[in-house]
Amino acid sequence: MKPRSIVVDLFGGYLRYRGGAAPLRDLVALLAKFDVGASTARVTMSRLKKEGWLDTRPGTDGREVVYALNEHSWQVLDEGRERIFSDPRSSWDGWWHMVIYYVPETARSAREELRKELAWLGFGPLAASTWISPHDRLTRVEEKFAHEPDVRLDLLRARSKGLPADRDMAERCWDLGALNADYLTFLERYRAELPRYRAGRVSPDEALVERIELFREWRKFPFRDPALPLELLPARWLGHDAYQLFTEVSDLLQPAAERAIDEATGTRREDATSGPAEPPTRTTRASRDRAPDISASLA
Helix, strand or coil: CCHHHHHHHHHHHCHHHHCCEEEHHHHHHHHHCCCCCHHHHHHHHHHHHHCCCEEEEECCCCCCEEEEECHHHHHHHHHHHHHHHCCCCCCCCCCEEEEEEECCHHHHHHHHHHHHHHHHCCCEEEECCEEEECCCCHHHHHHHCCCCCCCEEEEEEECCCCHHHHHHHHHHHCCHHHHHHHHHHHHHHHHCCHHHHHCCCCCHHHHHHHHHHHHHHHCHHHHHCCCCCHHHCCCCCCHHHHHHHHHHHHHHHHHHHHHHHHHHHCCCCCCCCCCCCCCCCCCCCHHHHCHHHHHHHHC
8 A cells, every 4th residue: 555545544534533633753653554664654744745635733842743634635535435435326217417528639637637537426438528427416527627618518417218228328338347346356355354353353553454455445446336226237236245345344443443543643533433423524624623722632
């Protein structure tokens, strides 16, 4: 795992519940659990700040720097959590939501950003510059690119001539066979670990490392899986079984992983629970409003 990815997951899965901030020394201690050296940890944190992921402020002693989530990173983490933890099972009203775009050849970076966003939102390419989804996320696409002058969007709703045509379109938009094979690999890997996790034979540090590895493995799927309704899925679809296993393993590892964070930072999770809980979001800003007090206790 890359140090940068580990830091993002530490903030997204743990530190956001502890005020969204941590002093550098705690971050160095946490990264050491993943065999990341202190110098590499410091370089990684500096780069994340330069990239706009994190802000910094001095600790209470005036020496130790504190790294904190900012408005942009809170938003990205909220959106990521929504996709990663959303149950893929869904009903369908038979409508396709369609994005037809035009981006000039001179704006290739804007085109690539648009395609990545469409894939993240669960759209698939039906034809050149035409992407579809069974989910109504057109407003999110429009809002994301409202101020991008090089992107022109036509947003439509459409029905096909029937379910066989719908299934054919789904097969053309997404490689469901390859995705199902990767779900099988995921299932085989983590089913083998379930007895150990259920018996609690995992130390806090092991739980933290393995839970972040779990998230790293699972995060690949939301980019590829559009969470199609049952009507459009092939027979013997494994995505739903994989999701149930992912959530079970995440829940089993969380209490011990939280203890590893407690020990490294000297803090406690703010909701004081070991199970899943709704994190603070852009619209519920209590943790960020309390950040100065929390950083004082960390520094």
